Amino acid sequence: MLVYYSIYSFLILLGRAAKRGGLYWLALVSLFVVAGFRYEVGCDWSGYLANWYIMDGRSLDSAFQYSEPAHWAIIALLQQAGQSYTYLLVIASGVFFWGLHSLARRQPNPLAVLVLAFPILVINMPMSAIRQAEAIGIMCFAFAAFVDRKLLRYVALVGLAVLFHRSAMIFLAFAPFIHLQFTKRNVAFSMLLALPGLYLMTQTAAADEAMGRYVGTGVDAAGAAFRLLVLVLSGALYLLKIRPLWKRQFPQDYKLVTIAAWLMVASFGLFFVSSVIGDRFGYYLIPLQLVIFVRIPYLQGLRNRQLWTFAPYALLTTVFFVWTQLSWHFQQCYVPYQFGIYSDS
Incomplete structure (x- = not known):
């Protein structure tokens, strides 16, 4: 447990430094290493190790028999190169943090993105659900x-x-909103496009052994509720208080962030349909939630700006502390943290 508190405290201290340029890269590389070279840490560990053994001795062509072939193709290529299972996790960590960096570097304070990503997004994705972590990095x-x-x-x-x-x-x-206006008609059209994706979420959830274990207990469902609640509060804050200021000061990504904020608010309704669907969908929105959080200090005209700047840190720290102290899931999957390279020889 102390390892996670130390990492988070380290990130916060870096974030408070006056000059952050080099410190950002220190934080980014450190998180990549911590996630990529974990040993028997994360609820995905045994499930993805089973994937590794399934592909043992099989050709690259066999990867395309599966519904998510990129994951299986990477395993096949690593095995053909004589690498160990650890490097499957390293690649997933690399893809995730490369993508997060591409988003962070567009923000006025990139280091704040890493600080705020750690308590929920980093621990749950590149340190556990590596396939979705890779998808989030690409997204x-x-x-x-x-x-x-x-x-x-x-x-x-x-x-x-x-x-x-x-x-x-x-x-x-x-996709339609890239060139179309944000109108009711276009929203309805996009909702129709979203239906196949929602269906595939249920199929993926049923097939994912690690995630199935994770959402199978009452504690797990409660964890999903808290994570989605943070998203709902973030989206509501943007829509009720920030949106007009954002439209004037950050017009280039106003459309994307506004769509994301509406989905943040709506995502909590998915929890009552399926905690798995709500939780999975919510993780994709967290990078855009982070964009909202890190821009707050730069919004001119926002009343009580210092209070709203501090609020995301307080909220995420509280959720992080409660989760790590009370969650059976966290105790089983993440404690103790171990660093190393897996070898089956």
């Missing part, structure tokens, strides 16, 4: 393509994310 590039109004690039990146985790297909629903 960060896709969100940048959305802002840059690159339709084909956006669709291609979403398609690549789907090869790692089918649930990413739901973000094809964002």
Whole structure:
């Protein structure tokens, strides 16, 4: 437990430094190493190790028999290169943090993105659900393509994310808004596009052994509720207090962030349909939630700006502390943290 508190405290201290340029890279590389070279840490560990053994001795072609072939293809290529299971986790960590970096570098304070990502997003994704972590990393590039109004690039990146985790297909629903206005008619059209993605979320959840264990207890469902509550509060804050200021000061990504904020508020309703669907979908929105959080200190005209700047840190720290202290899931999956390279020899 102390390891996680130490990492988080380290990130916060770095974030408070006056000059953050080099410190950002120190934080980014440190998190990549911590997530990539974990040993028997994370609820995914045994499930993905089973995937590793399933592919042992099989050709690259066999990877395309599976619904998310990119994951299986990486295993096949690593085995052919004589690498160990650890490097499957290293690649997942690299893809995730590369994508997060692509989003963070567009923000006025990139280091704040890493600080705020650690308590929920980093621990639950690259340190556990590596396929979705890779999909989220790729979606960060896709969100940048959305802002840059690159339709084909956006669709291609979403398609690549789907090869790692089918649930990413739901973000094809964002594509019409790259060039279309944010109207009720276009929203209805995009909701129709989202239905196949929602269906595939349920299929992926049923097939994912690690996630199935995670959401199978009452504590797990409660954890999902708290994570979604943070998203709901974030989206509501943006829509009720920040949106007009954002439209004037950050018009380039106003459309993307506004769509994301509405989905943050709506995502809590998914919890009552399926905690798995709500939780999975919510993780994709967290990078855009972080964008909202790190821009708050720079919003001119926001009343009580210092209070709202501090609020995300207080909220995420509280959720992090309660989760680590009370969650059976955290105790089973993450404690103790161990660093090392897996070898089956």
